[in-house]
Amino acid sequence: xxxxxxKPSRDIxxxxxxxxxxxxxxxxxTMMFWYRQQPGQSLTLxxxxxxxxxxxxxSGFVIDKFPISRPNLTFxxxxxxxxxxEDSSIYLCSVEPGLRTKRFFGPGTxxxxx
Amino acid sequence: xxxxxxSPPDLILQEGxxxxxxxxxxxxxxxxxxFHQNPWGQLINLFYIPSGTKQxxxxxxxxxxxxxxxxLYISSSQTTxxxxxxxxxxxxxxxxxxxxxxGKGTKLTVNP
Numbered sequence: 302x303x304x305x306x307x308k309p310s311r312d313i314x315x316x317x318x319x320x321x322x323x324x325x326x327x328x329x330x331t332m333m334f335w336y337r338q339q340p341g342q343s344l345t346l347x348x349x350x351x352x353x354x355x356x357x358x359x360s361g362f363v364i365d366k367f368p369i370s371r372p373n374l375t376f377x378x379x380x381x382x383x384x385x386x387e388d389s390s391i392y393l394c395s396v397e398p399g400l401r402t403k404r405f406f407g408p409g410t411x412x413x414x415x
Numbered sequence: 416x417x418x419x420x421x422s423p424p425d426l427i428l429q430e431g432x433x434x435x436x437x438x439x440x441x442x443x444x445x446x447x448x449x450f451h452q453n454p455w456g457q458l459i460n461l462f463y464i465p466s467g468t469k470q471x472x473x474x475x476x477x478x479x480x481x482x483x484x485x486x487l488y489i490s491s492s493q494t495t496x497x498x499x500x501x502x503x504x505x506x507x508x509x510x511x512x513x514x515x516x517x518g519k520g521t522k523l524t525v526n527p
């Protein structure tokens with residue numbers, strides 16, 4: 302299993318600003334995944350982050366809007382840039398501790414943009 | 416890409432009742448997973464079940480991979496079972512990874 306923490310747990314931000322979300326895992330993992338969950342919706346993958354390489358983004362998500370860092374095997378950050386009210390969502394990081402095993406999720410960051 | 420359909424979208428039960436949630440896939444999957452999202456937003460992995468049947472307390476899951484569906488059974492439901500249940504299956508992602516594709520979920524409400 303994996304224990305994942307995220308900071309902040311929630312935030313209220315003004316439009317046009319940026320917020321950086323941190324994800325910390327209690328064990329080394331190769332890949333970390335960032336998801337967005339808009340209100341009342343399912344989860345959508347934003348990007349996959351490997352240590353030592355650039356993140357790979359899913360269709361509809363771009364690096365300028367959601368820059369990701371992955372400095373080591375236990376930590377990653379996601380920045381939501383130039384925010385608008387449409388960015389109001391829960392942002393979750395996820396890991397897969399072993400190949401083709403359970404995926405685990407952090408507690409999420411609940412973001413509200415005014 | 417793979418399509419994941421869950422039914423029913425909403426379910427209301429009285430405490431103590433049993434229920435079955437269904438997940439259909441448009442293509443074969445090899446590591447289907449069930450999650451419970453509680454009212455506070457926390458996602459808990461319930462089962463990793465590529466095929467066969469697994470049980471964990473009052474919950475059990477069955478995946479019939481050849482027929483592209485999985486079922487989640489909840490017996491003797493409790494109010495703490497309320498929340499949204501998601502199933503998810505893998506598809507090939509970019510860079511050689513596998514990404515999970517989620518269904519839209521079943522929202523379960525258990526009343527006392």
